[in-house]
Amino acid sequence: MSSVSKRLLDVPASPIRKLVPLAQAAKKSGVKVYHLNIGDPDIKTPAVMMSVLKNWKIDPIGYSQSQGEPAFLESLKTYYHKIGYPFIDIANIQVTSGGSEGISMALFATCAPGDEVIVFEPFYANYNTYAVVNGVKLVPIRTSITDGFHLPLRSVIEKKIAQKTRAILFCNPNNPTGTVYTKGEIETLVTLAKKHNLFLLSDEVYREYCYDGKKQVSLLSYMKQLPKQAIVLDSMSKRYNLCGVRLGAIVSLNEDLMAGVLRIGQGRLSSGIVDQMIAAKLTEVTPAWMRATHEEWNKRRDVLYEGLKKIAGVTIPKPEGAFYTIVGLPVDDSETFAAWLLTDFRDPSTSSGQAETVMVAPAGGFYATKGLGKNEVRIAYVINQKDLKRCTELLSRALDVYNHR
Amino acid sequence: MSSVSKRLLDVPASPIRKLVPLAQAAKKSGVKVYHLNIGDPDIKTPAVMMSVLKNWKIDPIGYSQSQGEPAFLESLKTYYHKIGYPFIDIANIQVTSGGSEGISMALFATCAPGDEVIVFEPFYANYNTYAVVNGVKLVPIRTSITDGFHLPLRSVIEKKIAQKTRAILFCNPNNPTGTVYTKGEIETLVTLAKKHNLFLLSDEVYREYCYDGKKQVSLLSYMKQLPKQAIVLDSMSKRYNLCGVRLGAIVSLNEDLMAGVLRIGQGRLSSGIVDQMIAAKLTEVTPAWMRATHEEWNKRRDVLYEGLKKIAGVTIPKPEGAFYTIVGLPVDDSETFAAWLLTDFRDPSTSSGQAETVMVAPAGGFYATKGLGKNEVRIAYVINQKDLKRCTELLSRALDVYNHR
Numbered sequence: 001m002s003s004v005s006k007r008l009l010d011v012p013a014s015p016i017r018k019l020v021p022l023a024q025a026a027k028k029s030g031v032k033v034y035h036l037n038i039g040d041p042d043i044k045t046p047a048v049m050m051s052v053l054k055n056w057k058i059d060p061i062g063y064s065q066s067q068g069e070p071a072f073l074e075s076l077k078t079y080y081h082k083i084g085y086p087f088i089d090i091a092n093i094q095v096t097s098g099g100s101e102g103i104s105m106a107l108f109a110t111c112a113p114g115d116e117v118i119v120f121e122p123f124y125a126n127y128n129t130y131a132v133v134n135g136v137k138l139v140p141i142r143t144s145i146t147d148g149f150h151l152p153l154r155s156v157i158e159k160k161i162a163q164k165t166r167a168i169l170f171c172n173p174n175n176p177t178g179t180v181y182t183k184g185e186i187e188t189l190v191t192l193a194k195k196h197n198l199f200l201l202s203d204e205v206y207r208e209y210c211y212d213g214k215k216q217v218s219l220l221s222y223m224k225q226l227p228k229q230a231i232v233l234d235s236m237s238k239r240y241n242l243c244g245v246r247l248g249a250i251v252s253l254n255e256d257l258m259a260g261v262l263r264i265g266q267g268r269l270s271s272g273i274v275d276q277m278i279a280a281k282l283t284e285v286t287p288a289w290m291r292a293t294h295e296e297w298n299k300r301r302d303v304l305y306e307g308l309k310k311i312a313g314v315t316i317p318k319p320e321g322a323f324y325t326i327v328g329l330p331v332d333d334s335e336t337f338a339a340w341l342l343t344d345f346r347d348p349s350t351s352s353g354q355a356e357t358v359m360v361a362p363a364g365g366f367y368a369t370k371g372l373g374k375n376e377v378r379i380a381y382v383i384n385q386k387d388l389k390r391c392t393e394l395l396s397r398a399l400d401v402y403n404h405r
Numbered sequence: 406m407s408s409v410s411k412r413l414l415d416v417p418a419s420p421i422r423k424l425v426p427l428a429q430a431a432k433k434s435g436v437k438v439y440h441l442n443i444g445d446p447d448i449k450t451p452a453v454m455m456s457v458l459k460n461w462k463i464d465p466i467g468y469s470q471s472q473g474e475p476a477f478l479e480s481l482k483t484y485y486h487k488i489g490y491p492f493i494d495i496a497n498i499q500v501t502s503g504g505s506e507g508i509s510m511a512l513f514a515t516c517a518p519g520d521e522v523i524v525f526e527p528f529y530a531n532y533n534t535y536a537v538v539n540g541v542k543l544v545p546i547r548t549s550i551t552d553g554f555h556l557p558l559r560s561v562i563e564k565k566i567a568q569k570t571r572a573i574l575f576c577n578p579n580n581p582t583g584t585v586y587t588k589g590e591i592e593t594l595v596t597l598a599k600k601h602n603l604f605l606l607s608d609e610v611y612r613e614y615c616y617d618g619k620k621q622v623s624l625l626s627y628m629k630q631l632p633k634q635a636i637v638l639d640s641m642s643k644r645y646n647l648c649g650v651r652l653g654a655i656v657s658l659n660e661d662l663m664a665g666v667l668r669i670g671q672g673r674l675s676s677g678i679v680d681q682m683i684a685a686k687l688t689e690v691t692p693a694w695m696r697a698t699h700e701e702w703n704k705r706r707d708v709l710y711e712g713l714k715k716i717a718g719v720t721i722p723k724p725e726g727a728f729y730t731i732v733g734l735p736v737d738d739s740e741t742f743a744a745w746l747l748t749d750f751r752d753p754s755t756s757s758g759q760a761e762t763v764m765v766a767p768a769g770g771f772y773a774t775k776g777l778g779k780n781e782v783r784i785a786y787v788i789n790q791k792d793l794k795r796c797t798e799l800l801s802r803a804l805d806v807y808n809h810r
Binding site: 271 | 407408409410411412413414416417418419421422443445446447448449450454455458459461463464465466467468469471502503505506509513514515516517518520531533534535538540571598602603604633634646647648649650651659661662665666668669671672673674675676677678679680683
């Protein structure tokens with residue numbers, strides 16, 4: 001029978017991207033759309049990385065190695081040593097084509113089909129895709145906007161651990177909530193992993209972006225305690241503004257796991273060599289660049305938070321890290337509202353007179369439990385402070401118009 | 406339980422790459438190793454593609470679109486129109502991160518876990534990896550060196566079509582055999598697909614590389630007859646010597662399939678934008694460049710074929726296309742022989758005196774049936790004619806030494 005597989009139909013549409021056609025139509029009709037829907041930052045890529053392209057010599061552009069290009073693997077090792085984990089060796093690193101491939105490989109490597117992985121909802125929506133692709137069942141544990149999306153008590157988590165549970169997958173600092181888990185929260189997960197012999201998959205793509213003096217507690221700190229069970233998932237996209245360079249990494253001391261993901265890696269031959277040579281310059285990105293970038297994210301966070309918390313009916317926990325936040329809105333259905341922003345709402349710019357609107361991601365797709373997040377949206381504060389300020393005005397006016405239609 | 410999944414252990418090691426550590430050891434000890442084990446061509450990437458890097462402007466290097474970068478999608482459409490398929494529209498193309506991702510997505514999209522896909526062995530070894538990763542069972546039908554690895558009779562193929570068969574996956578021109586299927590062979594597959602309502606997955610990575618006046622019969626020619634069932638898998642790696650640029654494509658008129666693979670594509674966000682901007686120049690690669698490249702492959706084919714057919718005990722069908730061939734050798738176990746070439750065999754260069762050897766891929770890994778291909782190796786004739794000639798000498802001497810130990 002030549003109809004597509006049921007599992008293909010189960011792959012969800014991206015809540016971050018599914019309204020894109022509406023945004024395109026708005027733009028076509030002359031409307032300026034501010035994109036707060038996707039974490040594709042506007043901050044420049046470090047010049048030392050850009051210079052790789054101008055100075056490119058390798059011709060032909062041939063395969064890299066399946067584990068990763070040696071220069072890039074060396075840079076990653078140096079990076080992990082610098083941030084305090086000198087026990088990480090090249091053998092503990094598998095380069096992946098985007099953080100996405102790393103998460104997908106990790107689910108395949110740790111779970112049999114039908115096995116369960118605990119996640120905290122709302123969670124990064126694409127986890128749903130990787131779960132379907134790898135035949136894994138995500139078991140969501142709810143976190144709430146009223147607690148700033150921090151983890152529930154140990155007993156609440158433990159209740160969800162079942163016969164088929166193989167892993168706990170979490171993102172810290174969190175996309176989509178902006179939450180930075182405390183040391184206590186991470187240690188709760190470590191304790192549960194030890195007790196129930198589970199894998200811990202820690203998605204640490206936003207490691208450097210914590211605010212108000214907070215510091216991320218990396219699973220790397222517990223890796224030697226949990227050499228078989230701890231798996232750190234990393235990405236170059238956000239740290240160095242390299243989203244279009246599809247590179248990430250799996251880091252683990254588990255030899256069987258690393259040998260296995262390398263075999264999967266051999267099947268897809270290698271990650272791109274141009275991308276890897278760009279990213280290999282990460283050791284030359286200066287602390288000053290990292291500080292300035294951090295500061296810019298911090299200021300944007302402030303602009304967004306200050307702007308939104310003033311709007312009547314809006315709930316916004318102060319984002320602690322990454323560059324996302326889940327915001328509660330005084331609407332019944334945030335998906336309808338987000339679509340309406342693109343199809344109906346227009347506010348003329350005071351300077352140019354051009355009609356403007358804003359695009360946000362409805363939060364429903366970041367929950368596994370149907371019906372949750374219906375009055376929430378995810379906002380990625382990835383545009384400049386002036387535009388972000390304008391976006392808070394646009395949202396304030398839009399909510400006013402929407403609720404008085 | 407925190408041991409890795411059984412399916413991870415089932416992912417095979419690459420027969421193309423698993424002897425790499427032995428090659429590295431040989432090189433470390435000062436031996437020159439000629440690589441005939443992997444299809445990573447030495448021919449330069451077209452200058453118009455290389456120039457994209459020098460002239461790069463996009464900063465930051467942000468995400469591309471999930472279906473593919475518009476400029477690259479346009480180029481692909483133009484290419485398919487030029488080669489005779491004007492009905493292919495952008496909507497029928499999904500950009501993939503390497504041909505590998507495309508094959509893997511196609512297996513996921515067409516098969517439920519446990520479903521069967523017919524392949525002709527020997528086949529591209531990484532199909533095994535994609536099959537394990539997607540929980541699909543490959544059902545091999547043997548082709549033989551004595552028939553130049555052409556397809557068996559229709560009745561032989563039909564006998565293998567069972568309740569769980571969902572697709573026939575084939576590579577044409579063939580890696581690893583160098584076989585170019587005749588129009589009759591392709592039409593047999595088309596007839597069987599129609600009769601039994603199967604998907605046809607045609608891996609056409611080597612489309613342009615056929616010799617002795619042969620022309621590839623593309624499944625694109627049958628796509629309008631089989632709009633739901635025909636899926637063409639493509640790659641930029643070999644056509645433009647862009648192996649390190651990880652790009653391919655899925656081409657199909659099946660709307661459900663294209664919508665589904667786009668949703669998987671959204672999960673991994675996008676393919677690399679630098680790679681796509683390089684490949685988008687494919688419409689500017691001149692016919693003269695394509696002809697010269699074709700001619701060079703043809704000459705290399707001749708050098709290899711002429712050199713090997715003279716060796717006593719060697720079986721080599723005249724390769725018809727691509728740049729591989731499966732060669733029968735007078736040895737009991739080609740894996741032991743291939744390893745011995747790297748660990749023991751050394752022949753001094755007449756010019757420099759440097760010890761030299763050659764690396765080939767044991768053919769066992771290209772078969773699904775255990776025990777087949779034990780006296781065969783796959784050779785990729787991807788190095789210059791002079792070196793290839795030297796490789797035929799090295800193999801001749803090595804076989805002599807090996808069989809008189």
